[in-house]
Amino acid sequence: MIAAHPDDENTALLAYLARGRKVRTGYLSITRGEGGQNLIGAEQGDALGVIRTQELLAARRIDGAQQFFTRAIDFGFTKTPEETLEKWGREKILGDVVWVIRRFRPDVIILRFSGTPRDGHGQHQVSAILGKDAFAAAADPKRFPEQLQWVQPWQATRMMWNPGAFTKEQREEVEKMPNRISVDPGDYDPVLGHSYNEIAGMSRSMHRSQGMGAAERKGSAKDFLITQAGPVAAKDIFDGIDISWNRVPGGAAVGNVLAEAARSFDAEHPDRIVPLLLKAQNAMVALHQPLPAGKQKELSDAIALCAGLWLDATADKYAVTPGGALKFDATALNRDHLAVQVKSIEIDGIAPATTKDKFGDVLPFNEPKVFTLTATVPEHQALSQPYWLVEPKQGDTYTIPNQLDVGLAENPPLFNAHFHLRIESEDVEVVRPVEYRYIERAQGELTRPVVVEPPVSLQWSKPAMLFPQGAAKTAELQVRANIPKAAGEVRIQPPAGWRASATSEKFQLADSGEQSVLSFQLTPPTGDAQGLLAASAKVGGQTVSTEMETINYPHIPPQVLYPPATAKLVRADVRLLPKTIGYVMGAGDEVPQALQQLGADVMLLSAGDLASGNLSRFDAIVTGVRAYNVRSDLRANQNRLLEYVKNGGTLLVQYNVAEGGNPFGGDTSLLANIGPYPITTGRDRVTVEEAPVQFLNPASPLLHQPNEITAHDFDGWIQERGLYFASKWDDHYQPLFETHDPGEKPQTGSTLYMRYGKGAYVFTALSWFRELPAGVPGAFRIFANLLSAGKT
Numbered sequence: 065m066i067a068a069h070p071d072d073e074n075t076a077l078l079a080y081l082a083r084g085r086k087v088r089t090g091y092l093s094i095t096r097g098e099g100g101q102n103l104i105g106a107e108q109g110d111a112l113g114v115i116r117t118q119e120l121l122a123a124r125r126i127d128g129a130q131q132f133f134t135r136a137i138d139f140g141f142t143k144t145p146e147e148t149l150e151k152w153g154r155e156k157i158l159g160d161v162v163w164v165i166r167r168f169r170p171d172v173i174i175l176r177f178s179g180t181p182r183d184g185h186g187q188h189q190v191s192a193i194l195g196k197d198a199f200a201a202a203a204d205p206k207r208f209p210e211q212l213q214w215v216q217p218w219q220a221t222r223m224m225w226n227p228g229a230f231t232k233e234q235r236e237e238v239e240k241m242p243n244r245i246s247v248d249p250g251d252y253d254p255v256l257g258h259s260y261n262e263i264a265g266m267s268r269s270m271h272r273s274q275g276m277g278a279a280e281r282k283g284s285a286k287d288f289l290i291t292q293a294g295p296v297a298a299k300d301i302f303d304g305i306d307i308s309w310n311r312v313p314g315g316a317a318v319g320n321v322l323a324e325a326a327r328s329f330d331a332e333h334p335d336r337i338v339p340l341l342l343k344a345q346n347a348m349v350a351l352h353q354p355l356p357a358g359k360q361k362e363l364s365d366a367i368a369l370c371a372g373l374w375l376d377a378t379a380d381k382y383a384v385t386p387g388g389a390l391k392f393d394a395t396a397l398n399r400d401h402l403a404v405q406v407k408s409i410e411i412d413g414i415a416p417a418t419t420k421d422k423f424g425d426v427l428p429f430n431e432p433k434v435f436t437l438t439a440t441v442p443e444h445q446a447l448s449q450p451y452w453l454v455e456p457k458q459g460d461t462y463t464i465p466n467q468l469d470v471g472l473a474e475n476p477p478l479f480n481a482h483f484h485l486r487i488e489s490e491d492v493e494v495v496r497p498v499e500y501r502y503i504e505r506a507q508g509e510l511t512r513p514v515v516v517e518p519p520v521s522l523q524w525s526k527p528a529m530l531f532p533q534g535a536a537k538t539a540e541l542q543v544r545a546n547i548p549k550a551a552g553e554v555r556i557q558p559p560a561g562w563r564a565s566a567t568s569e570k571f572q573l574a575d576s577g578e579q580s581v582l583s584f585q586l587t588p589p590t591g592d593a594q595g596l597l598a599a600s601a602k603v604g605g606q607t608v609s610t611e612m613e614t615i616n617y618p619h620i621p622p623q624v625l626y627p628p629a630t631a632k633l634v635r636a637d638v639r640l641l642p643k644t645i646g647y648v649m650g651a652g653d654e655v656p657q658a659l660q661q662l663g664a665d666v667m668l669l670s671a672g673d674l675a676s677g678n679l680s681r682f683d684a685i686v687t688g689v690r691a692y693n694v695r696s697d698l699r700a701n702q703n704r705l706l707e708y709v710k711n712g713g714t715l716l717v718q719y720n721v722a723e724g725g726n727p728f729g730g731d732t733s734l735l736a737n738i739g740p741y742p743i744t745t746g747r748d749r750v751t752v753e754e755a756p757v758q759f760l761n762p763a764s765p766l767l768h769q770p771n772e773i774t775a776h777d778f779d780g781w782i783q784e785r786g787l788y789f790a791s792k793w794d795d796h797y798q799p800l801f802e803t804h805d806p807g808e809k810p811q812t813g814s815t816l817y818m819r820y821g822k823g824a825y826v827f828t829a830l831s832w833f834r835e836l837p838a839g840v841p842g843a844f845r846i847f848a849n850l851l852s853a854g855k856t
């Protein structure tokens with residue numbers, strides 16, 4: 065199945081194919097969904113892509129499919145396939161789709177989209193356009209010949225379109241399409257105890273950063289598939305395709321043994337078919353040819369399961385530094401009565417592991433046997449950065465030097481334990497990833513991947529530093545030890561024209577986990593300027609120039625990434641009138657830290673503050689992104705906030721999601737009351753970050769005080785202009801700006817302003833949550849004027 069984003073996939077169809085039909089099923093998401101909004105935290109961009117990657121893997125563990133990606137980056141919403149193909153490079157991403165097809169070798173390719181404007185999002189259209197091209201190109205040895213040193217050309221038999229049919233009109237449209245077959249993921253599976261559609265609901269609910277929690281729907285729910293290329297399927301998706309062992313030359317022998325094993329399987333006594341499975345393993349080897357992907361591993365896993373074996377490999381810590389040592393526990397537990405010996409265990413990806421344990425004894429019944437191994441990680445071992453983030457990006461694609469990494473969902477496990485077993489009289493190899501296993505009191509037993517981390521990690525206290533008045537400011541760099549007795553020297557490199565009080569400083573940390581903060585006084589050049597401040601630390605023979613970001617959510621394993629240790633420095637004249645600002649955090653954003661850079665005191669407002677605190681001490685109050693969606697205490701205290709405005713305060717409301725798009729439920733009708741007079745939140749957005757902006761009311765004080773705003777202040781914005789603009793509003797409001805995507809009708813609902821009582825109210829759905837943390841100077845100047853509205 066091919067589509068563009070995490071959540072585009074038809075999870076029900078994946079579950080039906082993988083769990084119901086038991087065929088190898090894969091989802092190729094062209095992107096990792098980096099450009100969307102994050103509903104569970106403040107991560108954006110690279111970090112959001114890592115979260116969505118893990119959410120897809122969590123979903124696949126439930127529905128049973130595999131996961132693939134290309135190098136393309138989700139650069140945000142776009143309406144046209146042309147913009148998408150231009151940003152990605154058509155040949156580059158087509159090559160990746162072809163590569164994944166040649167490696168996975170599907171019989172049937174299912175497109176989720178049509179490749180026409182019916183699909184909406186330009187990236188959706190492109191997923192189908194490239195999918196159609198790749199169906200033929202993957203089979204053509206003249207296309208992407210450089211791939212053929214690793215893979216063979218592959219002609220899938222059939223390409224089908226699985227159209228989304230969410231409305232009555234769409235369903236009627238689909239039911240009239242020719243060459244259409246149906247499948248029913250609503251079928252109940254008595255072995256699993258669920259229908260595939262119920263499994264789909266569980267799987268889809270892993271997309272938490274998108275608020276995709278889904279019902280586990282019961283009963284019939286048909287899906288339609290329309291043949292697009294290859295022989296038309298009359299009844300079934302695999303019509304005319306042999307999906308048995310007979311397609312492998314000589315494979316019938318294997319198929320017959322496995323069929324006999326399936327027939328004689330007794331769930332109370334699974335060990336009784338182990339001899340047949342061992343026979344099937346020998347028959348596979350006797351074929352003397354490459355086996356269908358994954359079959360050997362499936363069989364050895366099935367043998368271990370039927371033999372009642374539990375095989376597990378853990379490390380004594382979740383992180384190790386280059387040159388550091390690891391202790392591994394490899395556990396074998398025989399919970400059945402077959403004669404099983406562990407002949408040897410190797411750990412790959414590391415210098416040969418040593419052990420004092422003796423191998424070869426028959427495992428005792430139901431008593432864990434632990435083998436302890438130790439090994440040292442090489443001095444030059446690379447850090448465990450997600451492979452697609454190791455090299456700098458090229459525009460809107462990742463740079464992946466090793467072709468064999470292309471398509472992989474995540475880094476393979478750092479280490480694998482290979483258990484060489486003898487079961488009865490046959491040899492079997494079972495491979496297990498080495499993980500770190502731990503107990504979290506609130507959640508129980510958890511595992512996380514083992515990673516390589518640097519001896520120290522660096523962290524600038526602010527990713528972007530604004531110098532609004534030209535005065536010197538202190539930049540703080542946190543140095544954190546990941547090993548005991550970490551000592552060395554930090555060097556910083558300010559951009560040209562900036563002066564630093566010092567460019568190096570020594571540090572000494574006693575314990576792992578200890579940190580110290582080094583301060584550097586920075587003086588900006590005169591006049592507007594921007595640049596990157598870099599830091600590196602020398603510890604022993606190693607140089608560290610990265611920060612370390614750990615992403616931790618309950619639905620995915622902890623993830624670590626290593627962004628460069630740089631901070632953006634911005635010198636721009638920005639004046640702000642309010643001194644104290646209250647902030648009502650919504651779903652999560654980094655606007656408060658950005659506002660502190662303007663010299664304001666920013667305080668996060670709790671439910672108690674909103675209900676009974678003294679609001680009049682704030683010069684301005686700002687609501688965070690989607691705050692009205694996620695905070696019932698904010699909705700409940702709206703009258704107090706309006707009273708605050710009446711008495712002279714300034715209230716600034718950022719975007720909220722309109723009805724139908726409110727993932728948290730809640731009473732969306734209250735969204736009509738986010739201002740003193742009615743405002744209807746719409747779905748309009750402007751996705752082109754360079755889209756021109758007109759000033760609708762050039763005399764408005766918001767454009768002149770305290771900062772003089774010009775068209776240049778809309779230069780250098782990132783990703784988009786804004787989203788969820790107001791679609792309708794009362795005449796009391798004055799729209800400030802007009803901006804729209806190329807070829808679209810003018811939009812004036814991005815920012816609304818009115819005086820109310822002695823104060824001012826501003827609704828603004830421009831993307832401040834992206835622009836301010838990124839240090840876009842014009843965004844700071846405009847936002848400062850909006851915050852100053854009550855005082856101008």
Ligand SMILES: [Zn+2]
Binds near residue numbers: 071072185
């Ligand atoms: Zn999508």
